[in-house]
Amino acid sequence: xxxxxxxxxxxLDLCRKYFxxxxxxxxxxxxxxFVWFFKHAYxxxxxxxxxxxxxxxxxxxxxxxxxxxxxxxxxxxxxxYRTSYAQYADYLSFxxxxxxx
Amino acid sequence: MHFHFCCILVILLLTIYPVYSAxxxxxxxxxxxxxxxxxxxxxxxNGTHQTGCQSDKNGNSGTVIDVESxxxxxxxxxxxxxxxxxxxxxxxxxxxxxxxxxxxxxxSIINGLILYGHANSAKFSEDGACPSSEFSIYNQGSxxxxxDGAVSDLGMRFLxxxxxxxxxxxxxxxSLLREDCYATFNRNLTNTFxxxxxxxxxxxxxxxxxxxxxxxxxxxxxxxYGFTDTLSMCEPLSSYNVFNVVPVLRxxxxxxxxxxxxxxxxxxxxxxxAGGDISVLTSVVTLLSIANAIGKKSVLFENRAxxxxxxxxxxxxxxxxxxxxxxxxxxxxxxxDEFPHKFKRYEPLKTGRQIGFxxxxxxxxxxxxxxxxxxNEYYLHVDGxxxxxxxxxxxxxxxxxxxxxxxxxxxxxxxxxxSYESFLRHNRSTVGTVFSSAKDHYVFNNINSFEDTEITxxxxxxxTAVRHLHxxxxxxxxxxxxxxxxxxxxxxxxxxxxxxxETLVECFFSRTWNCSHxxxxxxxxQAHFHAYRNLYIGPSGQQSPMWHIVKALLIQALGExxxxxxxxxxxxxxxxxxxxSVYHYVWAFNEKQNKSLCYRTxxxxxxxxxxxxxxxGVRSDFFNYSTWVESVxxxxxxEVFLDGAHSTFFxxxxxxxxGIFAILLTCIDWYQVNPQATPPVIIKTTRNQRTKKxxxxxxxxxxxxxxxxxxxAGQVVRREGSVVRDLLxx
Numbered sequence: 001x002x003x004x005x006x007x008x009x010x011x012l013d014l015c016r017k018y019f020x021x022x023x024x025x026x027x028x029x030x031x032x033x034f035v036w037f038f039k040h041a042y043x044x045x046x047x048x049x050x051x052x053x054x055x056x057x058x059x060x061x062x063x064x065x066x067x068x069x070x071x072x073x074x075x076x077x078x079x080x081y082r083t084s085y086a087q088y089a090d091y092l093s094f095x096x097x098x099x100x101x
Numbered sequence: 102m103h104f105h106f107c108c109i110l111v112i113l114l115l116t117i118y119p120v121y122s123a124x125x126x127x128x129x130x131x132x133x134x135x136x137x138x139x140x141x142x143x144x145x146x147n148g149t150h151q152t153g154c155q156s157d158k159n160g161n162s163g164t165v166i167d168v169e170s171x172x173x174x175x176x177x178x179x180x181x182x183x184x185x186x187x188x189x190x191x192x193x194x195x196x197x198x199x200x201x202x203x204x205x206x207x208x209s210i211i212n213g214l215i216l217y218g219h220a221n222s223a224k225f226s227e228d229g230a231c232p233s234s235e236f237s238i239y240n241q242g243s244x245x246x247x248x249d250g251a252v253s254d255l256g257m258r259f260l261x262x263x264x265x266x267x268x269x270x271x272x273x274x275x276s277l278l279r280e281d282c283y284a285t286f287n288r289n290l291t292n293t294f295x296x297x298x299x300x301x302x303x304x305x306x307x308x309x310x311x312x313x314x315x316x317x318x319x320x321x322x323x324x325x326y327g328f329t330d331t332l333s334m335c336e337p338l339s340s341y342n343v344f345n346v347v348p349v350l351r352x353x354x355x356x357x358x359x360x361x362x363x364x365x366x367x368x369x370x371x372x373x374x375a376g377g378d379i380s381v382l383t384s385v386v387t388l389l390s391i392a393n394a395i396g397k398k399s400v401l402f403e404n405r406a407x408x409x410x411x412x413x414x415x416x417x418x419x420x421x422x423x424x425x426x427x428x429x430x431x432x433x434x435x436x437x438d439e440f441p442h443k444f445k446r447y448e449p450l451k452t453g454r455q456i457g458f459x460x461x462x463x464x465x466x467x468x469x470x471x472x473x474x475x476x477n478e479y480y481l482h483v484d485g486x487x488x489x490x491x492x493x494x495x496x497x498x499x500x501x502x503x504x505x506x507x508x509x510x511x512x513x514x515x516x517x518x519x520s521y522e523s524f525l526r527h528n529r530s531t532v533g534t535v536f537s538s539a540k541d542h543y544v545f546n547n548i549n550s551f552e553d554t555e556i557t558x559x560x561x562x563x564x565t566a567v568r569h570l571h572x573x574x575x576x577x578x579x580x581x582x583x584x585x586x587x588x589x590x591x592x593x594x595x596x597x598x599x600x601x602x603e604t605l606v607e608c609f610f611s612r613t614w615n616c617s618h619x620x621x622x623x624x625x626x627q628a629h630f631h632a633y634r635n636l637y638i639g640p641s642g643q644q645s646p647m648w649h650i651v652k653a654l655l656i657q658a659l660g661e662x663x664x665x666x667x668x669x670x671x672x673x674x675x676x677x678x679x680x681x682s683v684y685h686y687v688w689a690f691n692e693k694q695n696k697s698l699c700y701r702t703x704x705x706x707x708x709x710x711x712x713x714x715x716x717x718g719v720r721s722d723f724f725n726y727s728t729w730v731e732s733v734x735x736x737x738x739x740e741v742f743l744d745g746a747h748s749t750f751f752x753x754x755x756x757x758x759x760g761i762f763a764i765l766l767t768c769i770d771w772y773q774v775n776p777q778a779t780p781p782v783i784i785k786t787t788r789n790q791r792t793k794k795x796x797x798x799x800x801x802x803x804x805x806x807x808x809x810x811x812x813x814a815g816q817v818v819r820r821e822g823s824v825v826r827d828l829l830x831x
Contacts, residue, residue, distance in 0.1 A: 090317070090320055094326055096325065096332065098310045098332075101313035
């Protein structure tokens with residue numbers, strides 16, 4: 001879809017829809033939302049819907065960053081404690097290492 | 102063009118095809134595989150640790166270094182450490198010392214170990230200095246060092262090596278490693294000019310699947326979610342114990358049992374080990390000789406025993422060397438009143454008696470029966486806490502014809518590691534003794550290792566063994582009848598057959614167990630299983646054939662054929678087993694009549710599997726039972742190849758320079774360098790009005806209409822300025 005071809009009201013609608021879809025634990029949708037509407041939210045000269053688009057893109061990127069922090073933190077904790085709390089880690093794992101603990 | 106392509110293809114095929122078809126694959130020209138190693142170190146795991154060896158999935162490689170002397174080796178080690186170059190150490194068993202083992206184990210620059218030679222005068226026991234100390238009834242802190250021959254205090258088998266160890270016994274392969282590889286290329290590497298020369302490397306591959314400890318390994322195996330595959334990482338060690346009670350015990354018979362036992366297993370760090378002469382075979386042959394002597398006049402023996410209401414229980418425990426698997430399981434079953442099997446009631450005369458701790462009046466264990474040129478002494482060991490009671494028993498058992506000395510006991514006396522100790526852990530009041538060649542420490546230096554083959558390797562020792570074991574068996578039989586018949590001299594009526602001892606010695610003390618006697622008497626004899634000499638208990642899928650052989654020999658020695666004269670086929674014989682639990686009927690070969698008959702025996706086999714493995718995992722409250730599991734491994738490989746010095750610094754600098762230069766080349770604006778170059782043509786539609794504002798003075802928007810031969814629809818063509826001007830000028 002080429003954003004250039006649609007009207008600004010439709011752009012706002014899309015941005016809002018993507019934001020709400022991303023609320024269902026979908027950080028990549030938020031990232032896509034941010035990247036896609038970045039130019040229209042921040043770079044273009046002011047137009048009627050720009051404030052709202054800017055709001056949605058800002059919230060999207062903030063949400064995405066929070067998710068990234070959570071996922072990275074969980075990844076670090078899991079792998080750091082994987083061998084010491086091996087029992088619980090094994091119940092969460094699908095693939096097991098062969099040949100090392 | 103097409104013809105040229107075909108030509109090139111044909112030429113390529115002609116050159117490559119002969120190379121492949123002549124069995125000279127490039128890989129074979131680079132590395133040599135040594136296929137004849139039979140002994141490789143493998144991994145065992147218990148409830149808390151992993152022990153043994155591991156290599157990378159693609160093998161551990163390193164420069165081959167033969168350990169010629171300790172000092173020289175240390176210098177070489179320093180050199181390789183400074184170069185950060187890993188080595189594979191090549192060592193003679195004769196020169197292995199605890200210090201050297203500790204260097205091999207701890208130093209990470211040693212990436213693998215290849216052993217060769219024989220420990221003729223050196224000590225090479227792979228067991229710990231205090232064998233099975235974690236299952237001892239005595240204080241852990243005061244571990245008594247029974248095993249002098251231990252090459253490492255914890256036991257070479259029980260160290261976590263994290264590197265592969267192979268044993269090379271083929272002469273050609275050994276000379277390739279020592280002379281063609283080490284002496285030619287690697288010996289002079291430590292000189293200053295040597296560091297950049299070619300070196301000869303070896304790669305050892307023996308990848309273990311299991312890791313961590315038994316609990317982790319079994320849990321992962323059970324949780325695996327591969328819907329069609331199974332993940333096999335490790336397996337619990339499991340086999341069978343063999344028992345024979347004379348005379349048979351029925352449900353309501355009074356029982357006073359003299360338990361005479363020997364162990365059936367040994368171990369080694371190496372898979373494929375054939376060791377176990379002194380550790381196992383001498384005691385087993387002694388016990389079987391006694392069984393044979395009794396069996397020749399079994400009616401007389403049984404009648405005399407019944408007169409005193411006493412029985413003899415011949416016991417062969419399996420898995421003793423690795424945490425008393427067999428005797429521990431037996432004791433556990435006795436505690437739960439499930440020995441020899443779960444109680445099932447039939448008619449009183451058809452129900453066998455359950456045996457418990459109270460039924461065992463004396464426990465005698467035979468251990469490490471051997472002979473050396475120095476001493477010929479045996480000792481009866483009793484536990485200090487049973488000092489008073491056992492001393493009297495011991496005096497009764499002692500026969501001065503073979504026991505030239507008796508160890509003095511005090512309340513602090515300790516028995517050597519034994520199955521009897523395993524029983525005492527459950528019931529401290531079991532009276533008994535351990536009959537062993539050890540006084541304060543083991544006399545033999547190769548207990549529980551693959552080098553425990555001194556009798557097998559020497560014809561003279563085998564001949565001595567026949568006489569010696571005959572004498573020991575005679576003495577023990579006196580001890581047996583001394584209790585069971587209440588009369589030591591009764592043993593003279595049951596002479597030990599020296600020909601039988603000779604047959605057993607010839608059959609057991611050989612490299613393969615394929616003597617004609619075994620082939621005849623073992624039911625369903627299969628050479629690939631029964632002839633493979635192996636005394637390690639193994640996981641349930643790969644057991645040692647030892648218990649099969651012992652059971653077959655007991656059937657011949659103590660089984661009776663007169664009770665089943667009308668049974669003519671194997672199926673008929675099998676139908677006699679259900680419905681009663683007193684006897685066990687087996688279809689086996691009878692030498693006298695030269696055909697198979699149905700034997701009635703009082704043999705029972707019980708599972709020698711640790712109670713820790715009840716469900717699929719490891720029960721963590723049962724850590725005072727053995728928790729050993731064996732890891733699954735990939736096929737092993739030993740390769741030798743030549744390699745250059747791995748100094749990659751120059752290569753790194755060159756590659757980086759070229760890389761950076763190449764990247765820089767792409768950043769240059771080539772159209773500034775060469776304005777005459779052909780420009781790109783970019784087609785722009787009128788609908789898209791927004792264009793980049795960057796100045797592109799080279800480009801000029803030329804309306805489509807001005808140009809000859811263009812299509813309509815308002816397309817604008819942008820072209821390099823000067824060329825267009827030239828065109829327009831025409």
